[in-house]
Each structure stands twice: as structure tokens, then as C-alpha cells.
Amino acid sequence: MTVIFGLIVSFCVKAQEHSFQTDLSYVLRKKFSSTDSISKYIMRYRRDTTKIQTLLLKSEQENYIEGQSFANNLLGIYFRDKSEYQRAIHLHNKSFEMAGKIDNDELKASSLNMLGVVYRRMDQVRMALDRHQMALSIAENSPLKSEYITKSITISYNSIGNIYLTLKQYESAEEYFRKALSLEEFIHSKLGLAINYHNIGYTYEARGIFDQALTYYKKSLAYNEEINSDLGKVICNNSIAQVYLKQGSYQKALELIRPTLKTSEAIGDKYYIAMAHVSTGWANTELEHYAVALEHLNEGLKISKENNLQSFEAEAYKHLSNLYASQNDYKEALKYNRLYQAKEEQFLNESNQRYMFDLLTKYDVEKKKAQIELLEKENEIVNIQLEQRNKIFMFIIMFSLLTIAFLIILYRQKKLAGEKRFLSMEQKLLRLQMNPHFIFNSLLSIKLYMLKNDKKSAVAYLDQFSKLIRTILSTSMEKEISLADELKTMQLYVNIENIRLCNEIDYQVEIDDSLNLDSIKIPSLTLQPFIENALWHGLSAKEGDKSLKLSVHKDSNDFVEISILDNGIGRERTMKIETEKKNTQTKSIGIALTRERLANFSKNFANMHSLNIIDLYKNNTPSGTQVILKIPVR
Template sequence: MMKRKGTTYCILIGLLLVVNSVWGQTPEAVLSILENGKTISYDSLEHLIQPLRKDSVFIKTLSDSNKNPMAQSFALNVLGMNARNKSDFKSAIALHQKALDIAQEIQSKDLEVSSLNMIGVAYRRLDEVRLALEYHKQALSIAEKVRPVSVSILKSKAVSLNSIGNIYLVLKQYDLAGKQFEQSLKIEEKVNNKLGLAINYQNLGFIAEAKQKLDSALFFYKRSLKYNHEINSTIGNIICQNSIAQILIKQNKTQEGLNLILSSLPAAEKLGDKYYIGMAKVNAGWAQSKLRDFENAEKNLKEGLQINLENDFKSSISETYSHLSALFEMKGDYKTSLQYLKDKQEYADKVLNEENLRYTADLIVKYDNEKKESQIALLEKENEIVKIKLNQNQRILIFAGVLFSLLAILAFIWYRQRELNTEKSMLKLEQQMMRSQMNPHFLFNSLNSIKLYIINNDKEKAVYYLNKFSKLIRTILTNSQEKEISLQEELDTTELYLNIENIRFTDKIAYSVKVENGINPNQIKIPSLLLQPFIENSIWHGLSNRESNKQIQVNIKHGFENNIVIEIIDNGIGRVKAQEIKASKVSKQKSIGIELTRERLANFAKNNKGEMLLVFEDLYDSNQQPLGTKVILNIPQ
């Protein structure tokens, strides 16, 4: 048995070597490898076909060949996505269904999950909410059971979560949607999938826009656009440009928004996706109507309406009618405006009936029945209570008083227990943070340095170092007793920590703090011991592997909605290189300081009823060489 496994392993290794040797060769050469009957993993298959995805002849040939069912299923999904991008959703579903049948026949979980997700996406674009949700949940259920977890399964889980979030968006369940996007975003960060990051930031922007948090929405849309630029995604750029334009229009920067929309329209038309062409036309018409360019506004809105009607984009049709109604009202044609308003309401009702109500109809009927039964039971109970009150009024009052007192006591105990649990959780976090701050390696190394100065009879340096060290320990102990301290106190502690690190090393670290005008660090409250884990991370993972000119800069700025933004920028080797170096070391001690800080920030934001944001951004020069790392902290005040 072991011999057979070893042989199979050698065959796979040999095949991967062959695959690598033909990378970039002709479609015929790749087709020859795929049709030789040997087994290949899904991830290897994806890497092999990826450069040829746009070769329609090659993909069609592969989809028609049954010599390699896995490659055939993969190719059918590619054809399905191409059809979806041209708004031919029925053809897309048929192709993905065929790919799903093959995947289930050969028992490939990677392909099965991918195909289910693709079918769900197509149904979602058709506003078939219930079917879309069923397919995505089925995909997610299968993916969560797969062991070991491959990269493709992780990506598929992220797609499922993102798509389920999009369905919740249609149903206006923004909090539920946000939770799905955040889970998806974590996976995309783990696999470094920039496309997935772009999509999830776009969706988080949509939620912020729906909640009228326009500055937050603009922030998320711009981050999405940044990732779309990096991967050169035409469709992603179109979506982001239109989303940013909508925010600009709402902020009364209409001409700027219109320019952005019009610049995206040729790309949408070249792409051929009717959905995004219609979206750009409608957005352009909306902006032109606000600018009172009625002729062009009517032209674009009607062209967008025609595209949406031809493709049965119900939500988009309803939105277009709404803009047309507003346009004709501004023109003084109230009769036409009223008709468009009626058309808008008709399609809005269709969306509800065909999406929301179709999905929840059974639940609503069940709820109504239970409600009626509950009301009947309540009436019967009330009648019974009335009878009891008439006969035993005094006993009922006594019983009610005792019961109320008991419930009040229980409620107080429950409330107090909840408060104690919260305090216990916070104390645990603070203790863990304290242990993280009092890093044993840092203490040991510092004491060794003092010991070395004493041995070398360098009393002056030993005393100076010891004074700095004791002051830092005293500051950490003092600050750890406070839940919140001023930003200035935290900056002083951070500077003291860096002074000690600079004493220990001959290569000095240039440290600077830049505070934006109008900000008083003494008046800003933040969780105690907040910045040191990020500074330590910069030193040991970014700057320790740099030979000279080591720099750390802290910028303090105004954020949106009166929040404070703290940026910690180093010119180290970057997270990717640091991770490679860490992976090559024998000791792989896991740092918990950052995760603890994230949790403490989340609790701090919750108590201040604000939004917490923690973002790590890799910095690159024009040649895509790493320039360092930027940590962005958005702290509510």
C-alpha cells in the first residue's frame, strides 16, 4: 500500500514538472497534457488553464472533450462566466449545471462547490433570490466539510459568504450582510486574493451608503478601486467608478460624479455586460437631470430603461422609473412624472413579490397562523384571568406581587451577571495585553544589556539604561491600571520604548510623530498600551532585517465623523518578505499582541458607539518593490 502511494506521488510530481515546463506554450501543448488521462489537483489545473482563459477556441475545445472530466467541468464554468458577463444568464446557468453534473460524477468537491456558487451568482443577477440563496448555502455547507482545506475551497467559501451577503443586501438586511462580508474579507486576506478584497470592500461601501454614512462609503469604494487597479479588472473599475460617482452626486459634487460615470461608459460598452451598461446610462441620466441638462438626461435614462427592460433587471428598472419620474417633475410635466412613479411602484412590488415574498411567503403564512393562534390563546387567557380576578382578587394580587418581585430579582441577577462577565472579559483582555507588553524576551534582553554594561564597568551607560528601563516598566504598570489614557501619554510611552531599543542596538531607528493641526493629543482618549504592539511589530518584523536608515513615523489625523486616525509607517522589508523569513525559522512563536489590540479596539468602539477600523497596507514603489508597511487605526471619540 505504501509503495502504491509513493508511486502516485511521484507521478503527480512529474506531472507538475511537465506542467511547469509548458507554461506559456501553445494551447495544443496544454491540451495534450490535460488529455493524457493523468490525475491533477484542482489548484494545479487552475494555474495551468489561467493564462488561456480568454482563448475562446481553446476553452470551447476543452469543454467539448471528455478525456479529462475535471478540465471539461472547469472549462464549462469558464464559458458560463463569459455568458454571465454578457447578461446571457440562462445560458450561463445551463453551462454551470453541466459542469456541476460532471463534478458530482467524478466526486470533485472543489469543482462542485465552485459550480454551485456560479449558478447562485447567475440566479442572483436574475433577482431570483431564493434559488440563489439555496445554491450558495449548499456550496458553503459542502466547503465547510472538506478536509484538508485547499486554497480553492477557501476561495469558494469566500465567494459563498460574499454572495449570501449580497442577497441580504437585496432584502435590506444590512447588519446580516455586513457579517457575511467581514467573514469573506478575512478569508480573502488570508489567501491574498485581491479580487475578493476588492469585491468585499465594494459591498461594505454599499452598506455604509445605505446607512447614509457617505464618508465611510467613499473610503471603502476607494479601497476597492485601488485593488481593482492592481489586478487591472475592467468590470471592477466600472463598478467602483459608478459607486464613487453616486456618492459624489449625493454630496452635491454632481459634475465631478458625471465625469466619472461618462469615463466608465466606453469600457462598459466594450465589455458588453448589459447590466453595467444600463447602470452607467441610468447614473449618467440621474446626474444630468440634477444639472438640469434635461435633454441628455432623458436620452440616457430611456436608453438605460430599454436595456434593463430587455434583460428583465427588475431592481434597476424600478430605480430608472424613479429617476424618470423626478426628471419630468423638474420639467413640469406632472402627468408623465406620475405615470413613471406608478411604473416604479409596480416594479418595486414585483421585486418584493418575486424576491422577498417568494422567499419568505411560507414563513409569513406560518407567522400569521401562529400569531392568530397566539391571539386566540391570549384572549382565552385574559378571560380566564378576569374570572379569577372576580373570584380571587386578593390572592391574584399577592401572587402577582411575589412573581413581579421574583422576576425583578432574577432580572437584576441576570443583568449583574452579564456586567460581571463583561468586566471579567475586559480584565482578561487587559491582563493578556499586560503580559504581551511585558514581553519576556524584551525584559531578558534589556537586563542582559544592563548586566553587560556593569561587567564592562560602564557605570554611566548602565545607570542611564537602568533609569530608562525602570521608567518604562513603571509607566507600563501604571497605564495598565487605566482603561483609557490620553494619546499624549501613549506617545510618551512609545517613545520611551524606542529609546531603550535604540540603546540596545547600534543601528538607530529614526522615530517621528506628526500631529495634524487642530488635534490636541492630551484631550484624546484611547485604550491604554495601544500602540506598542504595532511599533514592536515594525521593529522585529520590518526593520530588524534592514541594514540601515531605519525609520518609524506616526501620523495623527482627523478621520471621518470626528474620529481620529493614527498611521504607523515603517520603511521595513514589508509583510510578504517578513512572512517568508518567519516561515524559514525553526521557532515560529505566534504573536498575540495585534489580535488582542484588535479585540480591545472593538470593545472601545462599541462602548463609544462608533466605528473601529484596523487596516494593514503594504507600501510599494513604482517598480512594485516593497517600501514598508502602513498600519491605519480609526479610533472613535
């Protein structure tokens, strides 16, 4: 009998190996560019790392970049699930790099989303949110409308919803989960439906709406049973049992939890093993089975400590305190209650969570308000242009040839007035476009300091941020400001950006002692676009030492020379990266507007300004960028 069974197993293994070789050969022969097509033949082997390594090796030999990117992404997921996060990050980054070479939106969005999931598991919320937002932007703007692109959008929605869960903003989390759910229904993904029904159920459970929570948990369970997902069934049954426990149905809860404990141990998922032990201890405490309860609570506590599961560690302490209190052992009850309180204090308290959410909400409101004002200003500019054309037309019709000379002079005056108003509108547009992404990331940095309970750093950062905003608001009302004020504003701006870049930038300012900076005028925020480009497009992507030097010298009696020098990756590589991200429009508009503002400013001087952007090389290798701006002073 044993021999027959062995032969059957051997036959099945050989059959599966033959099937994989057939599918692999077909994929390599066709060299699909569509990720949907690759997934159709390869996804069934995703749990077999040997086969995925074979796909990677063969794709490298065939120079099949889509296959290499797909394989690296699957391997990253495998190591993420094994909690080998650094290895997973390396593989997902490699997948993204490969996808960028062939400009494959499906693979770029997928690898960024998987990076976001890894960072979220590591509690690096800002990094996670950045990756999910980048993935969402690529997927939503992609001309492709494939199932893989749709799936990437659902993953981004789902992940952003989970970030709102950490802030205990359950309505906002539910909104994103429902967005994901509607897309999962569209592509008929039963696994996706199971995940999002469960997530929505959790938002109701957290708000104490238990009947609705049970409805959604049971919908999720039905889909998990349909696709025969053991892990999914464990998750749903544990969640349903949690609701029963909160409703006081301890025996019903216990009957659901018992089988999930065995299944969780078979799967090897420590998270759900700890959950099952703690929930079993809770139920048995309420049923007065104290010995059994103590055994399970201690086991749940041990697993939680070993695997850094802080929420379950806190839950175990709380139920151990209740258990000893039920046995009138108040000394032990007090001990565990103090441990529970200490563990709870490590998390961000409710008021701080609400404060951070209010900041995010205010940012969203201000962003929408700025967009409305932009539209109003653009409409005003169009009306000005139409008004000018109508006047020109009326002048030509109403006046005779004897008054043409007078009309030309009047028209030119009107045109100059219109251009001045137009330039004023552009400056207001530029101020309104003062990088909402910079403001959002600054607020997010403050939130992260508060999440870490680092109040001192949060207050210091907020102080710097408020000074910069106050300076921008005051200088934005002036057409021109002194060079001294401009340099102070840039110092504040670099300080804030450098904090976000982990203070890696060595920022130096060199000023000619013979210059009176207060007497030199310059359009406000002229230097900001060049410094921003140096920081985020030249230096942030560079490894090793990073320096930014701003120099002000007297070129002659007629000019002051301002130099902005960085040792970044250079414009050629930056343009390649930005092209892959489809993010070049904002930069080009910012530089173009700055050139126009400088041209308008220079009309009041005897000499015109000059602006040169120089690519620096060392041994034929890009070694940075230098911006040289000459401002007329007479």
C-alpha cells in the first residue's frame, strides 16, 4: 500500500513538473508583454520558489525583462510572508527597476504596491503611503485598462484604508474599502471580495455595530469557503468569535475558536495562533474555567512576545488581570493591569490620533480650496484676454483711418496693462501651486513623530514649518524682496526638507562680504524651484555624501552672481527617472514660470539677467548640477 501511494505521489510530482515546463516554455516563446497573460500561466506556481527561481533564471538567459520583473515580485512576496523584510524590499525594488526599463505600468504599479505592504508591516507608515500613492497614480493614469491594472488600484485603495484604520478613522477606512470592493466585484475576484468584506466588517466591529459586522464577516467567510482558503477561514472565524465574545456569547465563541487554533498551528501563522490562544483564554475566563484560561493566556502572551505582536501582548495582560481578579487574587490582577497600561501607553493615544486626522482633513480642505481658486484665476485670465480682443475689434470698427495712430498707442497701453495683469495672475497661480505635496509630506512627518511619541521633534519640526509658511505668506504680497530675505526663506525651506531626508544634506551658504544683501532686490521664491530640484531630483536618489552649496558673489558693478551647486546624480539620469514616473510636467512649468518672472523683473534694469544650468562631470560620469543666475543691480 505504501509503495502504491509513493508511486502515485511521484507520478503527481512528475506531472506537475511537466506542466510547469510546458507553461514556462510557452511564456518564454511568446514573451508576453501583458502581465495578465504571464499571470495566467505562472501564478499557479507562486508558492514554489524553485519554479519561480527557474522562471527568473530562464528569463535572464532569454533577456525577457517582463519575466524577470514578474519573478522578482513573486519572490519578494514569498520572503515578505516569511518576515524577511529587507530581502523582500530588495526583490521588489529590483522588480520595479526592471519594469521601468520597459515602461510597463502593470509591473511598476504592482511592485510599488508590494513595497508598500512590506513597509506597512514594518510600521513605516510614511514609506508605505508614498509607495501606494505612487502605485495608484501610475495605475489610474495608465492607458492600459487590464485586470492587473485594476487589481493594483484595489490594492492601493485597500492599503490606504488600512492606514486609516491605524488612525482609528473607521468611516474613512470604510470608504476606501468600499472603493476596493466595487473594483473587486467588477473583475470578479473572489479572494479580493473576501478580503474587503472582512475589512468592512472590522470597521463596524470597531464602532460597536455588531450585527453589521457579523453580516460582513459571514459574507467574507462564504467566499473563503468557496475558494477553500484555510487562512481566510481562520481569519473570519476568529473575527466572528471576537464579536460573540463582545456580545457575551462565550460558549458560541469558544466553539468557533477551537478549530481555528489547530488550523493556525498547521499553517504556521503566529499572528493568528496568538489571537486564538488569547481569545480562548478570554472565553474560558468568562466561563470560569480558570486553569484552562490561564494556560491559553500564558501561551498567547509567550507567542506575542516572541513575535513582537504588541496588540495581542496587551490583550493577554488585560485578560490575565481579569482572570486573577475573578479569583480574588488582586495582587496579581494589579500587576498584570499595570503591564497592560504600560503596553497601551506605547501606542498613540486617542486625542493625538484625532489631532493628526484633523491636520490631514484641513490639508484636504485647503487643497480643494486652492484648486477652486486656481480655476477662478484661470477663468479671469481668459476673460481678460477675451476683453482685450473685443476692445481691439471695437476700436477697428468704431474709429476712422484718421485715428489709427491714436488707436495703436491706446491699444499698446491696454495690451501692456493686460500683460501686467496677466503676469500678476501667473504669480498668484504660482503661489497657489506652492507644492501641496510638500505641505502634505511635512504634515505626515509631524504625524510620524507623534506616532513615535517624539513630541520634542514634532514641536521642533512644526515650529520650522510654521515659520516657513508665515514667511511665504508675508513675502507673497510683495513683487520684489531683498536677497537677504530670500536667503532666509531658503534656509527655512532646506531645513524642513533636510529633516525629511534624514539630515543627509550638507547645506552651505557662502556670501561675498562686500555685498549689502538688504539693498539687492529679487522676485520672491526665485531660488526655491532650483533648490527643490537639487534636493529631490539630484540628491535624494544619490548614495553616499550629499552636498548643496549656495554662493552669492559680486560679478561686477552691474551684476550679482548666485550659484546653486549640488553633487547629485545629474539631469540626464534625473530626467530618465522622472520620465518613468511620468512626473516631469510640474518641474518644467516651475522653471518656465521662474524664467518669465525673471524676464519681467529685468525689464526695470539696464541689463538683462542670465540663467545657466550646467551639467557637471567627473571622469565622464555625471557628478552634479550647477545653476548660475546673474541678477542685474543697476
